[in-house]
Amino acid sequence: MASTDHTPKASTPVGGLSAGKGKVDWRRAFGLREMGVYYALILLVVSLAFLTAYLGKANYLSVQNLTNVLYQTSLTAMMAAAMTVILVTGNFDLSVASVAALSAAVMVGTVESLGILPAFGAAMGVAILCGLLNGSIVMFLGINAFIVTLGTLTAIRGLVQLYTDGRSLQVSDLETVATLKAFEGYIFDMGVPMFVAGLAMLALAIVSFGKHLQILPRHIGLVLGGVVLAGLSWSNGLTFPLRMPVVITAVFVGIVWFILSFTTVGRRVYAVGGNPEAARLSGVNVVAYRLGAFVLCSATAGFAGILFGSRLRSMTPTALSGMELTVIASAILGGTSLFGGAGSVIKTVAGALLLFSLTNGFNILNLGANYQGLIEGIVVVAAAAIYTVGNGKAKSKTS
Amino acid sequence: MTDAVPLMQLKNVRKTFGTQIVALRGVDLNITRGRVHGLLGANGAGKSTLIKILSGAYAATGGSVIWKGSEVRWTSPKQANDMGVATIHQHIPLVPTLSVIENVFMGATGFWRVNAAMRKGFEGLCERVGYRLDADAIVSDLSIGARQMVAIFQALATGADLIVMDEPTASLAADEREIVYATVRKLSRGENKAILFVSHFLDEIIALTDEVTVLRDGAAVFRAETAGLDEDKIAEAIVGKEIVALEKATLERSRHVADGATDVPVLQLRNLASPGNLAPITLDLRRGEVLGVAGLLGSGRSELLHAIFGADRFASGEVLLNGKRLKTSTKASVDAGLALVPEDRFGQGLVPDFEIWRNTSLPALESVSRFGFLLDQKKEIARGEEAIRRLAIKAPDSQSIVTDLSGGNAQKVTIAKWLFSDVKVFLLDEPTAGIDIGAKTEILQLVRKLAEDGKSVIIVSSEFEELMAACDRIIVMRDGRKVAEKAAHETNEHELLLLAGGKDNSNTQMTPQGQTIGA
Numbered sequence: 001m002a003s004t005d006h007t008p009k010a011s012t013p014v015g016g017l018s019a020g021k022g023k024v025d026w027r028r029a030f031g032l033r034e035m036g037v038y039y040a041l042i043l044l045v046v047s048l049a050f051l052t053a054y055l056g057k058a059n060y061l062s063v064q065n066l067t068n069v070l071y072q073t074s075l076t077a078m079m080a081a082a083m084t085v086i087l088v089t090g091n092f093d094l095s096v097a098s099v100a101a102l103s104a105a106v107m108v109g110t111v112e113s114l115g116i117l118p119a120f121g122a123a124m125g126v127a128i129l130c131g132l133l134n135g136s137i138v139m140f141l142g143i144n145a146f147i148v149t150l151g152t153l154t155a156i157r158g159l160v161q162l163y164t165d166g167r168s169l170q171v172s173d174l175e176t177v178a179t180l181k182a183f184e185g186y187i188f189d190m191g192v193p194m195f196v197a198g199l200a201m202l203a204l205a206i207v208s209f210g211k212h213l214q215i216l217p218r219h220i221g222l223v224l225g226g227v228v229l230a231g232l233s234w235s236n237g238l239t240f241p242l243r244m245p246v247v248i249t250a251v252f253v254g255i256v257w258f259i260l261s262f263t264t265v266g267r268r269v270y271a272v273g274g275n276p277e278a279a280r281l282s283g284v285n286v287v288a289y290r291l292g293a294f295v296l297c298s299a300t301a302g303f304a305g306i307l308f309g310s311r312l313r314s315m316t317p318t319a320l321s322g323m324e325l326t327v328i329a330s331a332i333l334g335g336t337s338l339f340g341g342a343g344s345v346i347k348t349v350a351g352a353l354l355l356f357s358l359t360n361g362f363n364i365l366n367l368g369a370n371y372q373g374l375i376e377g378i379v380v381v382a383a384a385a386i387y388t389v390g391n392g393k394a395k396s397k398t399s
Numbered sequence: 400m401t402d403a404v405p406l407m408q409l410k411n412v413r414k415t416f417g418t419q420i421v422a423l424r425g426v427d428l429n430i431t432r433g434r435v436h437g438l439l440g441a442n443g444a445g446k447s448t449l450i451k452i453l454s455g456a457y458a459a460t461g462g463s464v465i466w467k468g469s470e471v472r473w474t475s476p477k478q479a480n481d482m483g484v485a486t487i488h489q490h491i492p493l494v495p496t497l498s499v500i501e502n503v504f505m506g507a508t509g510f511w512r513v514n515a516a517m518r519k520g521f522e523g524l525c526e527r528v529g530y531r532l533d534a535d536a537i538v539s540d541l542s543i544g545a546r547q548m549v550a551i552f553q554a555l556a557t558g559a560d561l562i563v564m565d566e567p568t569a570s571l572a573a574d575e576r577e578i579v580y581a582t583v584r585k586l587s588r589g590e591n592k593a594i595l596f597v598s599h600f601l602d603e604i605i606a607l608t609d610e611v612t613v614l615r616d617g618a619a620v621f622r623a624e625t626a627g628l629d630e631d632k633i634a635e636a637i638v639g640k641e642i643v644a645l646e647k648a649t650l651e652r653s654r655h656v657a658d659g660a661t662d663v664p665v666l667q668l669r670n671l672a673s674p675g676n677l678a679p680i681t682l683d684l685r686r687g688e689v690l691g692v693a694g695l696l697g698s699g700r701s702e703l704l705h706a707i708f709g710a711d712r713f714a715s716g717e718v719l720l721n722g723k724r725l726k727t728s729t730k731a732s733v734d735a736g737l738a739l740v741p742e743d744r745f746g747q748g749l750v751p752d753f754e755i756w757r758n759t760s761l762p763a764l765e766s767v768s769r770f771g772f773l774l775d776q777k778k779e780i781a782r783g784e785e786a787i788r789r790l791a792i793k794a795p796d797s798q799s800i801v802t803d804l805s806g807g808n809a810q811k812v813t814i815a816k817w818l819f820s821d822v823k824v825f826l827l828d829e830p831t832a833g834i835d836i837g838a839k840t841e842i843l844q845l846v847r848k849l850a851e852d853g854k855s856v857i858i859v860s861s862e863f864e865e866l867m868a869a870c871d872r873i874i875v876m877r878d879g880r881k882v883a884e885k886a887a888h889e890t891n892e893h894e895l896l897l898l899a900g901g902k903d904n905s906n907t908q909m910t911p912q913g914q915t916i917g918a
Contacts, residue, residue, distance in 0.1 A: 263772045264764040271761055274750035281710060281741055281748070282762040282816070283733025341752050 029217040032386050037334050037350045040383070044354060048361040057364055063236045067246070069353070069360050074245040075100075075304040076323065077352040080330035081253045081345045082300035085260070086293040087331055090273040090340025093294065094149040095134060096301040097323035098156035101315075103127045103305030105160050108169045108315040111176055116183075120306055127302020128295055130156060135294030139287050153324065161317045170314040177313050184310035188247050191239035198230025245307045252300070257345045269293070273340030329376075330355060333383045354379070404468065405429040406593045407453070407484075407561055412462035414448050414617075422448040424617040425462065430561060433591045435583060437598065437608030437625065441637055441862060444614040446597055450565055453595070454486035455479030485554035486563040493549055495539035499532050503552045524552050527590065528582050544575025551582055562586065563595045568603060569696055580607055599695050601630040601900050613637055634893045665855045666824045668707065671716035676702040678880035679716060684824065684857065689850045691870030691887065692859040693895045699879035700859045701742055704826045707857070708732050708739040720823065733762055738817035740810075742828040742859075748813035749801045756783025756797040758812055763820035786815035791841065807838030814842065825849060827858045831865060843869045863892040863899075875899050 028034065045060075052060040059065065079096050086093050103123040111119035134152055138145045171177050205222035209215065233240050242250075260266035271279040272289045280286045309315055333351030336343030355376060362372050409428040415421050423445045430436050440446045451457040452464065455473035463470050466482060473479045476486070493502050503524070504517045518534065525531050530548055538549060547567055554562050564583070568576045580603065586592045587609075598604055604611060605625060613621035613636040621636035666684040671677070677699045684690055694700040706714040709725060709732040718725045720735050732739075741747035749758050760779045765771050767778040783797025790811040794804055801809055810830060817825065827846070831839040846856050846869050860866050866873050867887060875883040875898040883898045 262774055264768055264774060265772065267757070267761070267764060267774060271750050271753070271757075274752050275746075277741075277747045278750050279761070280729050281708070281739050283730045284761070285728070285730045341750070 026217070033335070036383065036386050037347050037354065040333075040379075041350050041354045041357065044357050044361070048357065048364070051361075052364055055365065057366070060361070060364060063232075063240065065360070065364070066232070067240070067242060069356055070246045071243050072360065073349075073352050073356040074243075074249040075307060076326050076330060076356070077349045078245075078249040078252055079297075079301050079304050079323075079327045080334075080348045080352050081249075081256050082297045083327050083331045084334065084336050084343045084345050084348045085256065085269065086297045087336045087338065088260075088269055088273045088340060088343045089290050089293040090276060091138060091290055091293060092145040092149060092338075093134060093297045094146065094324050094328075095130065095152040095156055096297060096327055097320045098153050098160065099127050099130045099298045099301040100305035100308065100323065101160045101317075101320045102130065102156050102163070103302035104309035104319065105163050105169060105305075105315045105317075107306050107309040108171055108313065109163060111171055111180070112173045116176065116179055123306050123309075124299065124302050127298045127305065130302075131295035131298025132291070134298065135291040138294065139291055157317075157321070164315065164317045166317055168314060168316045180310040180313055184244055184307060186244045187241045188244070189239050190242045190247070191233045191236065194229045194240050195233040195238055198226040198228070198233065201226030201229065245311075248303075248307070253345055253349055260345060270341060273337075273342075275341070326352075326355060329380045332380060332387075335383075335387050351383075404431075405465075406432050406467060408465040409449075409452075410463045410465065412449070412452060412459045412464065414445075414452060414457060415460050422617055423452075423459075426614070426617070426619045428612055428619065430593045430595055432560070432593045433587055434609040435587045435594045435596050435607055437596050437604040437611040438614065439598070439601075439604060439611065439633060439637055440614035441864075444637075445617040446614055447565070448617075449614065450486065450563055450595075450597065453479070453561075453563055454484055480557055480559070483558065483560040484563065485557050485559035485561070487547075487550045487554050487565065487567055489565045489567075489569060493538050493546060493553075496537065498535050498537055499541070499549055499552075500534040502538055502549055503556050505553065520556065521552075524555055527555070527585075528552070529585060530578060530582060542575065544571050544578060547571060547575070547579060548582070551579070555586075559592070561593045561595065563597075565597045566599065566696075567596075568598065568600065576603070583607060599900050601633055601897065604633065605630060630897060631893070634896045637896065665721060666707070666857075667717075667719040667722075669717040669719065671703075671706050671714060671718060673702055673706050673711050673714045676711075676879055677706055677714075680881050682874070682881075684855045686855055687850050687853050688872065689846060689856045689858060689870045691866035691873035692857060692876060693863050693866055693873055694859070694876035694899050695861060698876040698899065700876050701828050702879070703876065704739060704828050704857065704859060708737055708826055710739065736821055736823035737826065738762070738822040738824070739826045740813050740817070740828060740830055742832070744806070744809050744813050745802070749809060751802045752800065754783070754798050754800055755787065755792070755794060755804075755812055756780045758801055759783050759786045759797075759816045759819070762816050766820060782819055786812065786818065789818065790815050790845065810842070811838070814845065823854060825854060825856045827856060829859055829861065831860065831862065839865070863895040866895070867892050 032039070048060045052058065079100070083093060083096065103126060106126050107119050107123040110122050114122065130152065134145075134149055137143055137148045171180065201222045205219045205226065208222070209219050260269060268279065268284045268289055271282070271284060272286050276286050305320070308320065312319075330352035331343065331348045332338070333354055334344060334347035334349070336348060358376060358379065359372060361367075362369065362375075407428075407430040409426055411425045411427060412423055413421075413425055414423040426445070426449060428436075428449070438446055438449070448457065452459050455476045455478050458472060458474060464472070466484075471482070473482075479486075494505070498513075500513055500517055500521050503521060504513075521534050528548075528551070532545065532548060532552065538546060541549065551562075551564075551567075567579050571579065583594055583596065584607070587594050596604070596608055605628065608625045610624050611622070611628065611633065612619050613633065615621075615637065621633075663686050664683040665686045666682075668680055668682040670679040670681055672679040680703065682690075692700045692703060702711065705711045706716075707718055708729060709718070709727045710729050712727060714727060720737065723735070725731055725735055725737075729739075745751060750761070753761075756779050759782055760767050764774065767782060768774050780797055786792065787794055787797060792804070792808050792811045792815070794808060801812055804812065814827070814830065825846075830842050830846075843865060846858060849856055850871075858866065858869060867890075870887045873885050873887055873890060873895065874881050875885070875895060877899055885894075
């Protein structure tokens with residue numbers, strides 16, 4: 001996963017071709033600022049693996065547990081990837097959890113009368129409307145995104161209350177329940193694809209090394225990622241069951257990563273966040289990009305809500321409350337700038353994995369949920385501190 | 400009265416930055432109680448540096464500052480302030496969310512935000528100046544003129560003997576200026592304060608000051624009693640004689656260009672206006688023509704460029720490029736072939752976290768992409784390297800982050816990003832501000848080169864000698880309207896200065912508004 005992360009701050013060319021001439025700044029490329037979230041994740045996973053082995057608890061690195069962590073992370077990771085995009089454009093969306101809840105409520109509430117696909121469509125439509133609403137207020141009235149979405153966070157949650165009339169909704173039609181269950185619970189055996197992808201990453205690293213005749217940071221990332229993917233699959237006998245939300249999240253994150261890293265749209269997204277005025281005067285339609293980011297964020301939340309609703313086939317009015325904070329925390333752990341212009345979806349996903357690995361570790365080690373909030377909070381603040389301190393030099397240059 | 404002994408004396412004051420840049424090369428200045436001393440000079444002449452030395456923000460590299468008869472070396476503005484020098488800066492540093500009285504007594508010590516002593520002091524100030532401000536009004540609610548008065552009150556509240564005013568009237572309307580003039584007179588004649596008055600407006604220098612010093616290239620080149628001076632003499636002193644040579648070159652070139660000139664209008668403005676900033680303007684720009692826009696800060700020159708570029712959504716009127724009307728959107732303008740190099744290069748021109756190559760490819764991403772969306776980094780970097788080569792940008796390679804570049808090189812990047820697409824009209828807003836003379840010349844040469852290649856250029860500058868050197872035609876703007884239009888070889892910097900800065904002369908020389916526009 002760590003293969004080719006991409007922020008405009010990275011001094012090393014990304015996916016790039018001209019690197020032959022420049023010297024690689026290794027201290028920077030592997031410094032805490034760039035790679036901290038990966039180090040933290042690796043450190044956590046390794047220590048949990050040793051602790052569980054030492055204490056004789058269930059094996060942390062078992063496929064069962066790993067797929068479980070991925071499954072628990074998936075919805076947050078998906079929303080955090082979209083959150084990263086909106087943060088990169090220089091905006092903010094606090095309302096994602098409420099939008100997801102509204103979408104889930106609409107889906108659960110209409111699925112029996114409308115049928116599955118129309119219900120999904122209705123839920124997505126409502127979510128996209130929320131995004132348009134947020135974006136239009138921010139862009140056309142010029143109100144700060146933090147304030148607007150703080151308001152819509154409450155207002156949309158209020159809509160959920162109204163829609164559900166304060167009660168829990170439930171899908172009772174057996175056939176519908178079975179279909180939703182089959183959709184959400186569908187298991188892909190990703191063993192072979194993972195193994196092939198791992199080998200492909202290793203091959204890519206070798207080919208790229210042959211071209212540059214120089215070890216670049218991304219070679220190390222490709223090798224590590226390839227070994228992990230292929231190794232996990234190999235050690236489990238080339239099977240690796242992943243559930244629908246995990247696969248959808250992986251595909252979604254992959255697409256967003258690709259667009260941000262390699263396309264004109266992605267470049268403009270970073271330009272809009274990096275200096276909106278310069279982007280506007282370079283002919284970039286800043287309003288469209290920022291509005292688009294709001295819609296993407298809400299649409300993703302809506303889809304996460306559909307998956308959530310399909311998982312439980314029921315919906316309480318307070319479900320998913322507070323999830324926006326986990327989503328934003330993941331993006332911050334991944335080093336996304338709150339001021340726009342910098343961020344990487346891959347690192348954001350690593351941030352989400354870090355948070356859920358912590359939770360998972362607490363459960364496995366039976367440490368009690370009481371410590372959980374405290375430790376998670378400390379991790380987020382520590383990460384922010386690392387990014388701020390590590391960024392100190394660059395900061396003073398720009399301001 | 401100690402009128403004979405100067406309150407402040409500068410003797411051979413020098414200031415250098417690093418080993419290369421000499422801002423002041425030995426300036427003598429006497430400031431006397433009870434008199435208004437006018438300080439003039441073109442941009443880069445050293446006015447700001449001199450003011451900063453007076454007010455303690457900079458320490459002089461050489462020479463001496465003598466205050467009330469004894470030599471001083473101030474190391475902070477606070478020190479200068481405590482000894483009786485108050486400076487009113489051009490951009491008024493007030494706290495907009497606080498009340499007038501809180502701003503005026505900002506430096507006061509004590510527990511209460513506002514106490515009776517302050518109220519009493521404030522009343523006293525109002526009476527001294529003869530201008531009444533509402534003590535409890537919030538500063539952000541005040542007009543610019545009233546804010547200027549708050550800044551003056553602030554300076555007076557410190558009990559200063561010398562008040563330095565850096566272009567206090569630059570952004571004021573006529574009636575607001577009158578208030579400032581009255582105050583200045585009252586302070587100097589009535590209260591025996593010494594005032595150093597910095598301005599670009601020649602008419603107010605003549606009307607207000609008792610003596611005048613003109614700076615040019617870091618030296619005081621002209622010093623005289625105001626009585627007996629006229630605007631012509633001052634303008635000549637500001638401009639210098641060297642300009643004659645440049646103007647000759649312009650004349651040669653203008654003839655040359657006139658031969659090959661095309662009459663095909665590329666860009667046509669039809670009653671382009673922006674409420675509050677720009678009076679309706681109608682203008683044609685020919686293919687291969689360089690049009691200069693002369694005007695002082697706040698004259699509407701940047702607003703004109705932004706309105707042309709579709710960056711001002713309140714703009715009305717029409718912009719036609721090759722006969723086709725442009726929509727009011729920066730994207731439409733860029734797609735059609737307009738390019739804007741904005742005044743604030745880091746604030747508006749560049750994305751600070753991007754490398755040179757990411758900045759140079761931003762306006763024309765499609766042309767460095769496969770299938771129009773998949774960026775080809777090899778091409779992008781090649782473009783960045785090409786920009787470095789063509790404009791002689793001093794950077795190790797195109798991987799340099801733009802914030803690491805010097806002002807002149809960053810400026811070249813903001814220009815370079817437009818050189819790789821089919822741009823028909825370049826709009827350059829102060830392209831040479833704050834950059835060294837070498838880079839300046841290169842940029843002006845580039846402008847001429849673009850014109851020879853059939854591009855049209857509109858260039859805004861406060862340094863009129865540059866306009867004389869680079870342009871075919873020059874329009875003069877003042878208070879948001881076009882007040883004159885001249886062929887470059889038929890005018891001179893002196894005249895432009897009068898048109899842009901002097902009210903009386905411009906009134907007699909300019910054709911009435913409607914007629915000029917209708918032409």
